[in-house]
Amino acid sequence: YAFAQTTEGLKVHGRIIFEDGSAGYSLVKIYNQRAGTNISPASNGFFDLHGYKTDTFLFICKNYSPVELCYKDSVTKWSYDITVYMRHIEVEMNMLVITPDKTYDEIQNEIDSLGVKNTDTYKNVNAYQSPITALWEMYSKTERQKREIAILMNDDQRRATLKELLKLCVKTNLIDLSFYDFDAFIDFCGYTDEYLQQTSFYDLLSSIKQHYRYFRR
Structure with missing residues (x-):
């Protein structure tokens, strides 16, 4: 040695x-x-x-x-x-990837694409014509797990889309919200896919501003 x-x-x-x-x-x-x-x-x-x-x-x-x-x-x-x-290195910095902010049109397209995808094996099954297959889809553990994963993925996509929208709201001074409060604010608003897709962009921004006032109280 x-x-x-x-x-x-x-x-x-x-x-x-x-x-x-x-x-x-x-x-x-x-x-x-x-x-x-x-x-x-x-x-x-x-x-x-x-x-x-x-x-x-x-x-x-x-x-x-x-x-x-x-x-x-x-x-x-x-x-x-x-x-x-x-001495052990306590903190290792991950690679930082900077992406440009999305536009309102891009965010609107993402909102339009929200929704839980149909994961059933027999997507077009008619419950009246094939009740056994319909029951199998309803109670099959594998199919339930696939649906649960699809729901979680859609929830993640909705949250990511709303974060992009909040970034633009902060950038345009519509609200004054820290990035670290985005998740709590999104939970506070409780927007669903249906609401986001059926509401005009103007009304959605107005709703965000209104929710922000109550969120800060």
Whole structure:
């Protein structure tokens, strides 16, 4: 577990400790930037390094902050016994995707497309002509699950469409609502597919403004 030893250099003996109590020593790589080589610590976390004092060693482990080690400014010692602490990265930023705001026409098209899709296997079955099939569709666990999923997907689409509409309402100063309050406001309004599709856009905006006044009280 050692880099090639030099006659005029540095010797470091140490141990790695994960601050969160992990024991994933096999996932750690210790890089010598000058030499372009790397090693892994022993299964108990101990390691031995040999190199020049000007060498920089990097301790790398996925999901942990890298640790840099260099003794180039130290002139009094050539041997060290150390402990390297690996700190877990608490927050990992996801990729941010920015999309342009939708127009009123685009939102209206999405409203028009709302509705739970028919998931029945026999979509055109006539209950009078085929009562057994109709009963099977009604009580079949698989068909019920398919309908439940379709309902949830439509609810998600309605909420996403209303959020786009609220973004435009805020942008045009119709209401002053934080993005973090969108979900609560949508629940407060309780708009259904039927209401959204049967109401003119002007009346819908008026309704949003009216609901906002009561929401803020």
